[in-house]
Amino acid sequence: MPHGTTAPKTPLRLQIYRQLRAAIEQGSFAAGARLPPTREHALALGVARNTVLWAMERLRAEGYVITRVGDGSYVAGDLAALGRPVSRGSQGSAMAPALSRRGQLIADTALRWQPPLQPAQAFRIGAPEIATFPxxxxxxxxxxxxxxxxxxxxxxxxxxxxxxxxxxxxxxxxxxxxxxxxxxxxxxxxxxxxxxxxxxxxxxxxxxxxxxxxxxxxxxxxxxxxxxxxxxxxxxxxxxxxxxxxxxxxxxxxxxxxxxxxxxxxxxxxxxxxxxxxxxxxxxxxxxxxxxxxxxxxxxxxxxxxxxxxxxxxxxxxxxxxxxxxxxxxxxxxxxxxxxxxxxxxxxxxxxxxxxxxxxxxxxxxxxxxxxxxLRHLQRMRALYPQRQRVLIEALAQASGGALQLRPSEQGMHLLHELPPGQADAPLAARAGAAGVYLAPLSRYTVESPRRGWLFGYAAYDTDALQTAAAIVGALLMPRR
The missing domain is CATH 3.40.640.10 (Type I PLP-dependent aspartate aminotransferase-like (Major domain))
Structure with a gap:
């Protein structure tokens, strides 16, 4: 690689394809196993559904996955017929994975929860202010x-x-x-x-x-x-x-x-x-x-x-x-x-x-x-975070033409905007993600609850970052002409 250059970043859809293929080859997804629906998988990963669809289509084309109309996607039943070993030992012989039951439960965790690995960006929740840390x-x-x-x-x-x-x-x-x-x-x-x-x-x-x-x-x-x-x-x-x-x-x-x-x-x-x-x-x-x-x-x-x-x-x-x-x-x-x-x-x-x-x-x-x-650091943060909360509330209200009216809170590092019953929160979150804004849908955190909405983190982001992200989300909410 020439001096002073950096390797191009691997596209997200290719990363997901490689992770899924590795999971199949290593046996985390057994032959014949039903794969998670693409919509749920995309929500769990915090990416657009089309990103997961691309990865699944490539796996289907390569023979790793089969699709049953109206029933979802499954790992191909006859992996040996694909002409590849599941994994290779030191002598090149095929070896089956040998996870314990508990090990398999842990391996399956990736289907239920994947913490973000990228640097924090608005409006990701849970991130504190670190730029001014002493x-x-x-x-x-x-x-x-x-x-x-x-x-x-x-x-x-x-x-x-x-x-x-x-x-x-x-x-x-x-x-x-x-x-x-x-x-x-x-x-x-x-x-x-x-x-x-x-x-x-x-x-x-x-x-x-x-x-x-x-x-x-x-x-x-x-x-x-x-x-x-x-x-x-x-x-x-x-x-x-x-x-x-x-x-x-x-x-x-x-x-x-x-x-x-x-x-x-x-x-x-x-x-x-x-x-x-x-x-x-x-x-x-x-x-x-x-x-x-x-x-x-x-x-x-x-x-x-x-x-x-x-x-x-x-x-x-x-x-x-x-x-x-x-x-x-x-x-x-x-x-x-x-x-x-x-x-x-x-x-x-x-x-x-x-x-x-x-x-x-x-x-x-x-x-x-x-x-x-x-104590002194927390006092600074307790003064800073309410200021950023106010910036967030005002910026979203203005950018959305009043559609997003967040209520202030005397606690925490994020705010919730809850939707009326029956409305979906995932579509806007996906569009925001495609536009470079991390907007978590409330549905990502539910099991049986029908509650929906969006979560807006503000603690880690300065005024410019909050206003820029608010403008993007507001534009996505405004009616198209």
Whole structure:
């Protein structure tokens, strides 16, 4: 390759074609297996349906896929007749994949949830502001470590986390979220997704029923399904998850995963009455509650709502927190607050997974918290995000001729525009994606719920990016002449 040139980017449709072909060749899609409908597959990947259709048509032309009119697409039944081995060993002989049942469940996760891999662009949700993160301060704190400290951090460490960081997190949670806990109850992990994985492995057996919010975060459902759990979607209303409905419909449920401070993705705040009912349910059913407080630090009103875990009788609540939203996702640090009895077992499981988090990052984060830098950073973000929210609301209203009137919120990093019943949200999301705007449809986060709408992230984007993206979406909504 000539000096100074870069390789051309592989077209998205070709990437999807290669992924599907590899899945067939490696046995993730067995011979005769029905493939996901192209519309659902496109929604899961966040691409236009035509992109998936192109990939499927090429696979059909090459003989990997057959299409049955009115019945969908299937992997070709006689793969040997295609004249290719499924995979090649060191001697070139054909070898069949040998995934366990659980391994196959994990492999199938890609059909249910694929986190975005591209840099954040408006209006992608869940992305924090990183352009103004104090990287220079972080680097200075890292350089302040003495040679002796660096040698200590380069050793194998406690899988539960550095004692200094666990103590800093416990102190912070009491001040910020009203949670009284000891450092011994804090387990440091690689973000909230690993926390959910540990919970699923240690508290659930295959086929155990788990209550999840509907709409809700697909990464939670994918993790639970990967462990063989049976996911039970529970509808929401203006007070949050309807636990009475869930208890009556699924009395055998052993665990519930909730986002009570700022429900993802609808933004509903769980009422105190519902919180108490949820705690009563856990005690009565000997069940667990997982509180995912993914953006609980971003509350902009005069009064901040404490965590569910801060209430009395919350002994069956596992609190999951992350620094991916408060600082940045590249840090890959989060934590779980556990009952004392569970803490040693979770530490052992963490050791089996990846031993422990990097010691130098833990050390810097501990000092970042204890020296007040986390508080100052969050204060800046709590001032910045409402400003960007206002820009978003005004830009969308103007660009759409008033068709998109988003309601302001005193919480979170995104807004939801919900559609009247019966309207579809996927078509506009697909057209926006083709025009370079990441617009997530609410249907992407539902299981049984008929609710539809669009999600608009604003935290990571400056005024120009928000206004440009709003102009594109507004033009797509305006009637064509």
């Amino acid at each position: 990287f220079a301060l972080w680097d200075r704190l890292a350089r302040q470590a003495s040679p002796r400290q660096r040698l200590a951090q380069a050793q194998y460490l406690d899988p539960a986390g550095l004692p200094a960081l666990r103590e800093a997190i416990a102190q912070w949670l009491w001040v910020s979220r009203g949670i009284r806990c000891e450092a011994a109850q804090v387990l440091v992990c690689a973000g909230s997704q690993q926390a959910l994985d540990l919970i699923g492995r240690l508290l659930l057996d295959p086929a155990d029923e788990v209550l999840v919010e509907d709409p809700g975060y697909p990464g939670i459902r994918a993790s639970l399904l990967g462990h063989g759990a049976t996911v039970r979607p529970v509808p929401l209303d203006g007070e949050g998850i309807d636990i009475a409905h869930a208890a009556a419909r699924w009395p055998a449920a052993r665990l519930a995963v909730v986002t009570p401070t700022h429900q993802f993705p609808t933004g509903v705040r769980m009422s105190l009455k519902r919180r108490l009912l949820l705690l009563d349910w856990a005690r009565a059913h000997d069940a667990w509650i997982v509180e995912d407080d993914y953006d609980g630090e971003f509350q902009y009103g005069a009064h901040r709502i404490p965590a569910l875990c801060s209430l009395p009788q919350a002994g069956r609540v596992l609190y999951v927190g992350t620094f991916s939203k408060t600082l940045h996702p590249g840090l890959r640090l989060g934590f779980i607050v556990l009952p004392h009895a569970l803490a040693p077992t979770f530490a052992s499981a963490r050791a089996l997974t990846d031993r422990h988090a990097p010691g130098d990052a833990q050390d810097v984060l501990a000092r970042f918290i204890l020296e007040g830098h986390l």
